[in-house]
Amino acid sequence: MNKVKAYGKMIEMFITKMTSPEIGQFRLEISTFRIILERARTSHPSLIKFTLTDDCKIVNNLKDNEGSIEALTVFLQKSIDFISSLIGEDMARDIIASSMKEDLTRLSEKLRGESDLVRSFPEPFSTLLTDAIELKKGSSDHEEILELFQEVYQAYLKDLSTHTDLSAFKLKLSILREKHDLIKYVELNKANYLEIDKERWASATKNEVKEALAAMFNSMVGLSTFLLGKEEALKKATRVFQYYFDGKDRILENYDMMNDILEGSLYKKISTGIGELDSKMRGGIPNGASLLLISPSGIERDLFISGLLKNGLNNGSSAMMVVSKEPPRTIRMLLRSNDLHPDDLEDSGRLRIIDWFSWRGERIIGVERDGHALKSSKILSNLGIAINKGLRELTFSSNKISIVHIIGPATNIFEFNEVYNFVQRLRAKFKDNDMASIFILETDSLSKEMESRLLEVFDGTLIIDKSMEDGKFKREIAIRSLSGIDFDANPIPFFIRDNLIIPEITITEEDLHKKGHISKNKKRTMKKDTRQPSTHKDEEIIILSTRSRVKDEIVTGPKIGKIPEEEKKVINKKRKITKPKKEGPPTVKPIVKLKVKRGKMKKKDDGTQEKMKKSMDSIDLGSHEGTPEDILKEAIDTINDLLDIETDLTKDAVTLKVHRKKIK
Amino acid sequence: MSIAAHHLKPENMDLTVHPLIRSFESKLSELIGVLSKFIVTKQCTAVLPYTTSDPERSIIQKISKGIINESSVLIGDIQARTLEKEFLKITEEYFKEEVTNER
Amino acid sequence: MKGRKATHIPGLDELICDGLPEGTINLITGPAGSAKSLMGMHYVYNGAKYDNEPSIYLTLEESRDSILRAAKAYGMDLEKLEKEGKVYLVDIGKMRVECTASEELEWGLASFETLQDFLKNHISFSHATRLVLDSVTAVGVYYKSTELMRRELFKFARFLKGSGITSMIISEVIGDKDSRYGIEEFIADSLIKMDYESTSGEYRRTVTVKKMRFTKHDPLKHPFLIMENGIEISPDEVIG
Structure with a gap:
């Protein structure tokens, strides 16, 4: 948002507040502001380019930014003077401060770094905004994004509460708590105000903050979709984006939020x-x-x-x-x-x-x-x-x-x-x-x-x-x-196997080359295995098959081939710390059993092939500690690494069959 | 003997012209229109076999009660209770006047 | 057009743009057993319960007890609302039963004039805004000629519109006709036809909003069920 827009918005808010019934006996009519604008035009002709609509919007046809700010300042000053002449300067200041407190706090975010501009604003706006900006300076980045999202959530919840009693959202929040530790520190209080314990969030990583905030936002959009239909939910989300996220590109980019919110909410799969x-x-x-x-x-x-x-x-x-x-x-x-x-x-x-x-x-x-x-x-x-x-x-x-x-x-x-x-x-x-x-x-x-x-x-x-x-x-x-x-x-x-669909994954030689795990002079071909013995005479076969059950564990593992000692240590260390993270499995995560077989294929008399068990030799899995399950887990992760496959912990199972072709 | 009591004699058996009954009907017609005439007539007819032996006040009360019961399905319980109170009131006033006149 | 009188019958308000337009006469037609009276009960009960609007259910055929029982079977405690002065279940049928045919004719118990006179007075003290007349067919038998009946019905309709009450007039039809006397649909602002039909060896209940003045409406034939809480129309399902 450019500063002219922000300034214009502030004046629009001011007029809206001053003409709203909430202001009580000092309420002004929009026509009064039009008269003030008209009179101000005599001293500042460029105000002729500005018009005031019935819904308190300022239409600015002046292309010049500096000129616009100057003109808006004159108009604002004249308006404040008028109010002061009616009710006195002190009373005017108090009314403006109390009615616009929240708006100015929000605006101070957009005008951060524009202290010169803020100082040029007529009083009491100049002081009020400067104070608000000073207050903001002490906040950490998490606080900044949390405050932003708290506002967004609140606006959303307020809107949703007109359609529902928010018990569905409370339910959703309790489900989200299972998945996101940080959401444990979010409460919807009796007044339907979302309280975020920011101190608890302070030590979280950006990614954790991002994921938790996006999950909450998605659930709100989801609830809105459920209640109002997709079209209406999309409209609401867009309005929120435009209003609250406008000018927040820096912070949203900092947290890589935009795509998560948009894609998460609206294009979820x-x-x-x-x-x-x-x-x-x-x-x-x-x-x-x-x-x-x-x-x-x-x-x-x-x-x-x-x-x-x-x-x-x-x-x-x-x-x-x-x-x-x-x-x-x-x-x-x-x-x-x-x-x-x-x-x-x-x-x-x-x-x-x-x-x-x-x-x-x-x-x-x-x-x-x-x-x-x-x-x-x-x-x-x-x-x-x-x-x-x-x-x-x-x-x-x-x-x-x-x-x-x-x-x-x-x-x-x-x-x-x-x-x-x-x-x-x-x-x-x-x-x-x-x-x-x-x-x-x-x-x-x-x-x-x-x-x-x-x-x-x-x-x-x-x-x-x-x-x-x-x-x-x-x-x-x-x-x-x-x-x-x-x-x-x-x-x-x-x-x-074991009542699970186990996909067979094709691994190409190219993938291994890309990762640098196969030297150019020792090519390996890994291809789809149909569980039939290979028809290629000179193939070695590596079958890594997995079986999965629901259990919370993180799969880590060594890489196939020689692994340097220091890397082994890291892997082993990793394995030791990968204890179950949370209670209750929100996603299905596999426990993996691994059989590692490596053997040459030999042609039988009847023309089919069979694996030569005797000639099986072991693969260096980098680590031989732990149970066979542990070893398999490690192997799976390693192969994923090799293939640049992101480990999807929600997968029930992964089976890799690796055919190794001898190079003649 | 009052004029009303005169109508209660078997030989002059048209209870609908009894001033109290007419007041009842008038009150009821404010609520249900011409149907009041039907209800009142029905009640007066129903009470007829007993008129000879019953004293005037008792007959009126029977009719009043019958009218209230019948009309309650048309005007609802709340309105019926209000009507009952009004009937009671005009009945009381009527008999008070009767006693005064006779004295 | 003024506001709407929501029926709060699941699915129906969706078909008629949130409710019956205020001050209109709405004809509910259908063969015997097509749940016309049940729809009327819902209209009166829901209006009193959810919108706090005093409502009159005027029955000329079914007894008061039978209506109370039927309503209760679907979770509608009309008696309770009667005690609160929100529902008036007016049993003119009872009065008709108590007199002979000639007496009925003499008194004009089921004539439009009598009903009009009754309602005029009733509305003034009950402040009712909803009315169900169950059924216009029972009034029709009072008139010797259809011509006379039509004329009186026309007058009655004018009175209803003048009174501002939003009414449902129930009319039992035979066969595929939209009304019994061939005039009801003309005096009414809307026509909701309830029916049942045989398909694949089962009976299926249907409802069609055939006409509705002053409003957009869904004119398609929709199935409906009578569930534990009464009528449930499925606006998403279309027949034919």
Whole structure:
């Protein structure tokens, strides 16, 4: 914000206050200020370029900055003189000081470093602003950004409180406290004022401060989206940006805040629970997007869905499941087997199950309630009503996920067009609610023509493919389409272990070269392994497979290859200090079991290959302390380092299969 | 014998013209219009079999009570209670005057 | 147009721009059992409860007890609001039952003139701003000719509009017609049709706002359910 704008804004605030009913008996009319402006024009003709609107805005058509400041000073001085002539100088000063205290404090931030300009302001503004600036000087950077955000939050909360009693925000705050230590020192008091214990924040790093502030802001925008719809929430967020963040570029840049706020709030994506897939989707499923998942029925699909739900629910999302193949109790069992607590989630309104299964075995009139689940009769309009009710009952959450499994069964009962229209309406409904949704369709359950018509409805399509190759299953998940996103269509091969989808990651030689871990004269090729013995005769194979369970730990580890002694020490030291950080897992973090095998492949008589266990030799993992799990953790981290993959702790599992080709 | 009591004699059985009943009806009609006439007539008819043996005041009270009961479904309990008080008041005044006149 | 009288019936206000326009006559039509009376009960109960507006429910057919019971089944304690002087459940049906057909005709218990006279007086002391007349069909039988009935209905409608009260007039229809006497829809400012239909072996309740003066409205046919708290319309769902 330039200084003319800031000065103009201050005068606008002054006129607004002086004409507001709050000022009491000394209230002036806007017409009075117009008269003052008109009279001031006689002594200062350039004021002719200024006009005063009915809503106390000053329109400035004078291009000259210095000239504008001079003209505005004359106008302000004349206005103060007029008020002083009416009520006396002291009274005028008191009224201005008390009514504009907050505005001047905010303004002092924008006019920091403009002390000359401030001194040229007419009294009492000059003194009041100088005092406010002096007060600010003592603040640390955290204090500065905290004060800024406190104002933003307060404005937002005040606005939100006109739509809700803020209990949803309190709930959200309690969820955020699980993830951000700093938010533990934030309280919403009885008067709905957000108190931040700034001293507790003082020792935090910039990044921690940034993350906590952004998370809180996002939750507010999320709540606003929930209450008012995305469009209105966006408008509000934009207004806040314009008003409070204007002129704050320095501090926001200092904390690298802008992108986090904007992207975090408004372009948030939902993880599929498979890091590889997320990265191919450029971050996950966009909020409000509806995807069609074409998959054969079976464990692959079930695990994908439960992984998505588990990841989402563990991260504070709310979810809705529309089921047609099994009753709600089976769904609850499935969730329990994934370490989730469906009863608690349903009690707290974070999970709703819409039952379109039970009508086959019992008479349901319209929509009936069964505990927290909603049972719908056969007809789709009732299912729609049940879904609407479920949506209304879901508590506030910035992320919402729905899993809908009705297309196949519905097309067996109703005309395709009816189902098509229903799905289309449902998709629009989810979009309005900013809900990411997955509609399940069994592979080959519709004719190609119907399937392609159906695809038009969705924002994207995911395909799970399962085929037999050499007597073993080959499984892949791929993105077939995703509107507006430059996605990577290459399929991700995966296998299933311990009820988890484990993607197989391709590591290229180039990656290793980039990292400098392979010397030019000793090339290694690491490529996708399909769990079949390699067909290349002279390959060495390194299989690093992982198994994960939910547990809070940070994965650190050594690098493959020779590691200098001092680096080993650092790694070991790191490992010792990586104790569980917090209670309760807001995100799923893996505990990893590692098998390290290295062997030559030899050709069997029948032409297939088998690993030569005897010739396996060990890899230098840099550290041999700790359990095999520890060693594996380290190895995984190392490979991530090698490949420049950011370790995504929310990933359930990572499997790396490294083929090592001997250079002839 | 008062004029009103005259109407209570079996041979002159039109209770609706009784001055008190007419006052009741007038009060009620302020609330429900012409339906008051129906209610009052109905109550007067209903009380008819007992008139021969009952004294005047008792008959009036029965009719008054019947009117209040009937009209309460039209005007609500609160208004019915107010009406009851008014009926009581005009009944009291009426009989006070009667006694004075007779003296 | 002045303000709105919110019905507070889930989904309905969304279809009619937040409520019935103040001072209008709104015709609720539908076959027997299509939940017309229940809608009227909601209108009266919700207005008294949520907007603190005295409301009259004038029944000519159903008994007072049956209405109280039906309302209570859906969580609406009309009796309590009656005691507070916010709801007037006026049972003219009871008076009709107590007299013979000829007496009824003689007294004109169910004539528009009598109702008008009654309401004029009632509104002046109850200050009611909402009215449900259940049903206009019961008034119609009083008139020997449809022509006469229409004329009287027209006068009655003028009176209602003049009184400023926002009314719901319930009319039972047979078949696909919008009204019983073919005139109600013309005197009314809005027409809300309630119905049920058979689909895929189930009965589905529907509601359509066929006409609404002075306001934008959603003219599509929407399904509705009768849940534990009464009528719930699903504005997001459309039939046909």
